[in-house]
Amino acid sequence: MHPVRGLEDTQLVVEYAMGRFTPCWPYTVEWEEEAMVPTVRARWEAGQVEVEERFFCPDRSRPRLLRLLRLVNRGKVISLNLRTGLGEQEIRAEFRLGSGEERWLAIEYTLTGEPPEATCRWTLPQTPEEEAVNYWRRIHHLRTTVPLLDELFTFACWQLPATIDVSGRMDASIWQYNLEWVRDHCMNVFGLLAAGHHEVARNVLEHSVRDLVQEDGAPYDSSRPRPPELVELDQNGVLLSALHAYVCWTGDWEFVRRWWHKLVAVAEYPFQFRAERAFLLHNAREYWERMPLHGVEDGFELAYQVWMAVGWEAAARLAERLQDGRRASRWGNAAVRIRRALLAHPRYRLVEDGRFIKRRCLSGEVQWELFPQDHPAIPPGVPLRLEERHWLNPDASCVLPIVLGLVEAHSPLAQATLQAVEELWNQRWTDGGYGRYHVSSEPDSPGPWPLASLLITRAYARARDAERVWRVLRWLQSLPQARSGAWFEFYGPRPIPPCPQVGILLWNWSELLQLLVRDLAGVWAEEESLSFSPWLPKGVEALTLECLWRGKRRMLQVRQEEGIAEPVVQTDIGPLPFEHGRARLPEAVTMAEVVLPCFMERSQAGSMP
Structure with missing residues (x-):
C-alpha cells in the first residue's frame, strides 16, 4: 500500500470514446459465497461497459493474488484502454470490444525477492488449483x-487465516500495530481450531513458543519483553490453554513433546508473582494494558487469575499425558488453589457485592478508581485526562469466568456480573455496542469495541440469553464493515489526531468463530471425545456443522422437535446419552444428530464445556 495514495493505484481505469471511468456508485462488492475458494466480487459500470472483478488466491503454496476481469459491451463497438498498477508500476491493455462481446482478462499480483516486493502483471485467466480447492473443502x-449466522461464520473462517504468514507471524491489528502479542496469537488459535484451520493454528503456536517466549517463560507483548511488574500475566495461561485445545482437536502430541522444555518454563514463570497472603498473582499491569502511569496499583487482576486457573489445569493435563507426574500434580494443585482463592478467599477474592470485580490492591481493598499521573503518554482530550473520577468497574473482562466455565452461567454470581456489565452498553453513544470498561478511565478513544461486545455476548450465550446475543449480532451487522465482515478495533471519534481508526482487529474473528462453534453449535474437542452441547437461540430452527476432528470429517446436526421432553442423540454407531447438558462423541462417530425439545429449559441445556 502506498503511504500517501493508499490503494488508489490499484483501481482499474477504463477509457474509450465515451470517457474515462473508475469504480463509482452505484457498485456492489461482496463475498462470492459459492466460490471454490474465498473470493471477493466487485461489479460496476463504465458507461456502456459492464465490469466485474473477482479477487482470489489460486493456490496454497505461493504468495499470489489473482484478479479476474470480465468486461461486457452493451453498446456499439469500441476501442478500450485499460490501466491499473501497483505503487510506481503501471500496466495497460488495449483492444476492441464488439457489441455484446464479453472479454475475460487476468492480473497476477505476487511477492518476490528479498525483502519481498509486490509486483503485478497481465496473465491468462485461470481457476483455483486443486490443492486450494481441496483445502477449503x-x-x-x-x-x-x-x-446472518452463516455469513458471520464464513467471513471469519475465510479472513482469519489470510492474515497469518506461513511462519505463524501476524499483525494483531492490520494497518495499526505492526506488532505481535502472545495473547492475541493464542486467542486466534482458538478461532482457527473452531474453523478447522489446524495447520495454521500449529504454525501460530510454534512461532509463539519459539519466538515470543523467553527461556524463563516470560511472554512478549507488543513484540517486546517487559519487566516483571508490567508483564501481562494472562498470556501464559492463554498459551497453555490454546496448546491443550490444539492437541485435543488434532491429537498432535509430538508437538507438545518437542517443545516440552519451553512449555515447562511457560507454566512455571507465573509462580514468582504469587502473593504470600493468598494464592493469587499480582503486578501493576491490567488486562487492557493500562499501567502505573494510568493509575493502576500493584494488585490482583481478575483476568490474570482466571486464565492461569484454566492454563495451569491445561498444563497439568499435558504433563499427565506425558507421564510427568510431579509437574502434573504441582500445576493441577495450582489451578485448584488459584480458582478457589479468586472465588472464595475471605479477604482477596475477586468478588464484591455478589459480582465479579476487576481488581484488588495488595491491601485487599477493591481498586475502584484510577488516579493517573500527569504523564505525556496520556494525551489531551481523553477521558482519563479530562474527567475528575476514573472508574475501573464495570469491565468486560469480568465475564471471563463465565465464558471459560469457572462459574455456572445461571448462578447468582454470573447473573449479577452480567447485569453490572450492562452499564458498558451505549455509555456515551447511541448506536449500540459495549465499551471495554467504564469510559471515564479510557486513556484512548471512547467508543464501543466489537471485541468487548463479542466477549460479553459469549457470556450471554452461556447463560442462554438469546435477546442479548441477537442484539450484538445485529449491531455488528449495522456497522459500516458488515458487508466485508472485517471490523475495526473500536468505533467512535478519535481525540488524538492524526490517528484515524484503520485497524482491523483479528481477534474479533476468533471470538465470532468461538461463539458460533463452541457456544451455539456447542462443539469442542476434549482429550478422549468430542463434546456436543448445542443451543439453538430463538429464531434458529436447525444447525449443521461439518468439522474435522483427529483427521476425520464429522457431520453434526441439531434440530428441534415438539413432543419430546429430553434431548435425543442419534449417531452412526447408535444412540448416545445426553448427560449434564452434553453428549460425548467417541472417535468412531462420524455422524451425529441432537434433537432438542422445543423451548428447552435452562436445566436441560446445562452448562457449556
Missing part, C-alpha cells in the same frame, strides 16, 4: 436457518 462448514 476440508475445513469446517456451518449452516443454519439464519443467513
Whole structure:
C-alpha cells in the first residue's frame, strides 16, 4: 500500500470514446459465497461497459493474488484502454470490444525477492488449483436457518487465516500495530481450531513458543519483553490453554513433546508473582494494558487469575499425558488453589457485592478508581485526562469466568456480573455496542469495541440469553464493515489526531468463530471425545456443522422437535446419552444428530464445556 495514495493505484481505469471511468456508485462488492475458494466480487459500470472483478488466491503454496476481469459491451463497438498498477508500476491493455462481446482478462499480483516486493502483471485467466480447492473443502462448514449466522461464520473462517504468514507471524491489528502479542496469537488459535484451520493454528503456536517466549517463560507483548511488574500475566495461561485445545482437536502430541522444555518454563514463570497472603498473582499491569502511569496499583487482576486457573489445569493435563507426574500434580494443585482463592478467599477474592470485580490492591481493598499521573503518554482530550473520577468497574473482562466455565452461567454470581456489565452498553453513544470498561478511565478513544461486545455476548450465550446475543449480532451487522465482515478495533471519534481508526482487529474473528462453534453449535474437542452441547437461540430452527476432528470429517446436526421432553442423540454407531447438558462423541462417530425439545429449559441445556 502506498503511504500517501493508499490503494488508489490499484483501481482499474477504463477509457474509450465515451470517457474515462473508475469504480463509482452505484457498485456492489461482496463475498462470492459459492466460490471454490474465498473470493471477493466487485461489479460496476463504465458507461456502456459492464465490469466485474473477482479477487482470489489460486493456490496454497505461493504468495499470489489473482484478479479476474470480465468486461461486457452493451453498446456499439469500441476501442478500450485499460490501466491499473501497483505503487510506481503501471500496466495497460488495449483492444476492441464488439457489441455484446464479453472479454475475460487476468492480473497476477505476487511477492518476490528479498525483502519481498509486490509486483503485478497481465496473465491468462485461470481457476483455483486443486490443492486450494481441496483445502477449503476440508475445513469446517456451518449452516443454519439464519443467513446472518452463516455469513458471520464464513467471513471469519475465510479472513482469519489470510492474515497469518506461513511462519505463524501476524499483525494483531492490520494497518495499526505492526506488532505481535502472545495473547492475541493464542486467542486466534482458538478461532482457527473452531474453523478447522489446524495447520495454521500449529504454525501460530510454534512461532509463539519459539519466538515470543523467553527461556524463563516470560511472554512478549507488543513484540517486546517487559519487566516483571508490567508483564501481562494472562498470556501464559492463554498459551497453555490454546496448546491443550490444539492437541485435543488434532491429537498432535509430538508437538507438545518437542517443545516440552519451553512449555515447562511457560507454566512455571507465573509462580514468582504469587502473593504470600493468598494464592493469587499480582503486578501493576491490567488486562487492557493500562499501567502505573494510568493509575493502576500493584494488585490482583481478575483476568490474570482466571486464565492461569484454566492454563495451569491445561498444563497439568499435558504433563499427565506425558507421564510427568510431579509437574502434573504441582500445576493441577495450582489451578485448584488459584480458582478457589479468586472465588472464595475471605479477604482477596475477586468478588464484591455478589459480582465479579476487576481488581484488588495488595491491601485487599477493591481498586475502584484510577488516579493517573500527569504523564505525556496520556494525551489531551481523553477521558482519563479530562474527567475528575476514573472508574475501573464495570469491565468486560469480568465475564471471563463465565465464558471459560469457572462459574455456572445461571448462578447468582454470573447473573449479577452480567447485569453490572450492562452499564458498558451505549455509555456515551447511541448506536449500540459495549465499551471495554467504564469510559471515564479510557486513556484512548471512547467508543464501543466489537471485541468487548463479542466477549460479553459469549457470556450471554452461556447463560442462554438469546435477546442479548441477537442484539450484538445485529449491531455488528449495522456497522459500516458488515458487508466485508472485517471490523475495526473500536468505533467512535478519535481525540488524538492524526490517528484515524484503520485497524482491523483479528481477534474479533476468533471470538465470532468461538461463539458460533463452541457456544451455539456447542462443539469442542476434549482429550478422549468430542463434546456436543448445542443451543439453538430463538429464531434458529436447525444447525449443521461439518468439522474435522483427529483427521476425520464429522457431520453434526441439531434440530428441534415438539413432543419430546429430553434431548435425543442419534449417531452412526447408535444412540448416545445426553448427560449434564452434553453428549460425548467417541472417535468412531462420524455422524451425529441432537434433537432438542422445543423451548428447552435452562436445566436441560446445562452448562457449556
